[in-house]
Amino acid sequence: MTGPGKKYRHLAGMLAIAGVLILGAAATFHGFETFFGRVYADFFYPYLELPVKAKNLLSAQTLMFHEKSALATALNELRAKNQLLASRYAVAVEAQLENRELRRLLKLDQKLDFNYVNAEIHRRDPLEWRERFIINRGFSVGIKVGSPVLTAKRGESDVMVLCGIVKSVSRHTAEIITLLSPDAKISARLAECGVSGFINGGDIASRHNQSGEFTVINYLPTGNSYKPGETVVTGGFETHIPAGIPIGNFTGIIGENSVFSNRLYVNGLINPAADLDNIRFLIVLTRKQDAVAPSPKL
Amino acid sequence: MTDVFILLIIFVGIFTQSVLGTAGIYLPIMALLLFYIAVNFNIIRTLFYALLCGILADAASGYQFPCHIFIYSLLPLLGLYWVKIHDLRPLYLNFFPGILVAAIQIIPLALIRFRFDDPAFQLFHKWIPILLAGIIFGALFMPLAIAILDYFAHALKVTRYQDAGSKPQAKSRRWY
Numbered sequence: 001m002t003g004p005g006k007k008y009r010h011l012a013g014m015l016a017i018a019g020v021l022i023l024g025a026a027a028t029f030h031g032f033e034t035f036f037g038r039v040y041a042d043f044f045y046p047y048l049e050l051p052v053k054a055k056n057l058l059s060a061q062t063l064m065f066h067e068k069s070a071l072a073t074a075l076n077e078l079r080a081k082n083q084l085l086a087s088r089y090a091v092a093v094e095a096q097l098e099n100r101e102l103r104r105l106l107k108l109d110q111k112l113d114f115n116y117v118n119a120e121i122h123r124r125d126p127l128e129w130r131e132r133f134i135i136n137r138g139f140s141v142g143i144k145v146g147s148p149v150l151t152a153k154r155g156e157s158d159v160m161v162l163c164g165i166v167k168s169v170s171r172h173t174a175e176i177i178t179l180l181s182p183d184a185k186i187s188a189r190l191a192e193c194g195v196s197g198f199i200n201g202g203d204i205a206s207r208h209n210q211s212g213e214f215t216v217i218n219y220l221p222t223g224n225s226y227k228p229g230e231t232v233v234t235g236g237f238e239t240h241i242p243a244g245i246p247i248g249n250f251t252g253i254i255g256e257n258s259v260f261s262n263r264l265y266v267n268g269l270i271n272p273a274a275d276l277d278n279i280r281f282l283i284v285l286t287r288k289q290d291a292v293a294p295s296p297k298l
Numbered sequence: 299m300t301d302v303f304i305l306l307i308i309f310v311g312i313f314t315q316s317v318l319g320t321a322g323i324y325l326p327i328m329a330l331l332l333f334y335i336a337v338n339f340n341i342i343r344t345l346f347y348a349l350l351c352g353i354l355a356d357a358a359s360g361y362q363f364p365c366h367i368f369i370y371s372l373l374p375l376l377g378l379y380w381v382k383i384h385d386l387r388p389l390y391l392n393f394f395p396g397i398l399v400a401a402i403q404i405i406p407l408a409l410i411r412f413r414f415d416d417p418a419f420q421l422f423h424k425w426i427p428i429l430l431a432g433i434i435f436g437a438l439f440m441p442l443a444i445a446i447l448d449y450f451a452h453a454l455k456v457t458r459y460q461d462a463g464s465k466p467q468a469k470s471r472r473w474y
Contacts, residue, residue, distance in 0.1 A: 014341055014342065017342065018341065018345050018371070018374070018375070021345055021349060021371075022345075022349065022367065022368065022371045025353060025364075025367050026364050026367050029353060029364040032353060033353075033356070033357045034357075035357075036353050036354055036357035037357035037358060037360075039354070040312075040354050040357055040358040041358070044312065044313070048313070048317065048320075051320070121320065123316055123320050125319055125359055126319050126324035126428075127324060129322065132360060167360075168360075175360060
């Protein structure tokens with residue numbers, strides 16, 4: 001066999017092996033996706049957590065540049081807010097007791113209480129900045145798939161709004177998909193007119209354009225009048241997501257709501273209340289598995 | 299030692315790209331480092347590590363279609379071709395593969411993830427800036443990475459990038 005022929009045969013053999021390896025890896029990818037996903041999440045977790053810890057340390061140190069009087073004033077304000085929230089909770093206990101008694105009388109299952117888990121963003125993909133991110137808590141602290149994730153409302157740090165839901169969990173991390181992701185299908189209700197729909201329930205994708213970012217609410221009944229600016233809250237159809245958590249503001253119907261249309265449902269746009277560009281602290285709600293909500297202390 | 303060197307490069311690439319990504323900066327560091335590995339080492343060995351990185355990247359990113367497997371598997375072929383056609387000694391000439399590798403990394407992702415609800419906004423607000431930043435970064439980073447990694451390769455007595463084109467073709471029965 002001549003030299004060039006042998007060389008080309010060798011090259012062709014290498015390319016054939018390469019092609020088989022590539023196609024094999026692509027074909028078996030979904031079988032190994034979970035394993036490699038957890039390897040990436042849990043093996044790299046301590047190393048990727050280092051920059052987060054460094055950032056938090058730096059942020060805490062910058063507080064020292066403030067005057068002591070300013071820090072003391074801020075501390076007193078936070079104490080007052082905590083006392084106000086504790087008082088509101090004490091008053092809400094009455095509704096909780098009444099709910100429990102009514103459920104007992106109607107022989108309905110008691111609702112389970114929630115665990116509240118603090119989390120921060122661990123990792124984020126710039127190409128999916130508003131659709132998805134990873135937090136630094138996992139099933140080791142009780143986070144489950146489908147749990148709602150809350151963050152502070154844009155411009156109002158005291159109000160917590162729905163940011164997304166948990167899509168997958170590893171030991172130390174959890175993947176969160178936001179309302180702008182087409183995989184986040186959540187029941188929703190327009191607070192004023194009381195109409196229910198489903199976020200990302202259809203095929204229309206969320207929008208990000210010059211006007212802002214919007215997610216889609218589907219299956220709104222035709223014939224109702226929907227006012228722009230109306231508050232949208234969670235519907236409570238899901239076991240893991242309590243009803244009444246603010247989601248955003250209704251901005252309008254997609255397409256024309258023609259009188260001559262035979263559609264049973266219309267679709268609308270919602271502007272999420274969470275500032276998805278600047279998230280730092282998050283709260284994940286998880287239903288307690290076995291314990292019924294304990295009797296509140298009076 | 300060669301495999302340890304490659305794994306360390308991959309670890310640094312994944313760590314750096316993840317940290318910068320969390321800060322909102324998308325740079326194709328992993329692809330550029332894989333190209334460095336592809337030029338230095340045998341194609342099958344490089345392909346193995348490229349597929350491993352591709353599977354890790356796709357699993358971490360949650361994409362349904364394993365696009366990184368195909369993107370990263372092109373890099374060993376590009377490295378093989380680059381070694382054959384070009385003298386690797388002048389560092390500054392390696393800006394061109396840096397540009398090419400960045401484009402190979404970003405353009406397929408842009409095509410897969412492009413949304414048509416406001417194409418002009420998507421193009422000029424998102425993808426063109428990402429592509430330009432990646433290309434400029436690739437052009438600057440590639441020669442710098444070669445200089446730094448070749449220093450460590452020389453210290454570890456592993457093949458250097460700048461010597462890859464001139465190494466003798468040793469007769470060996472090893473398939474990798």
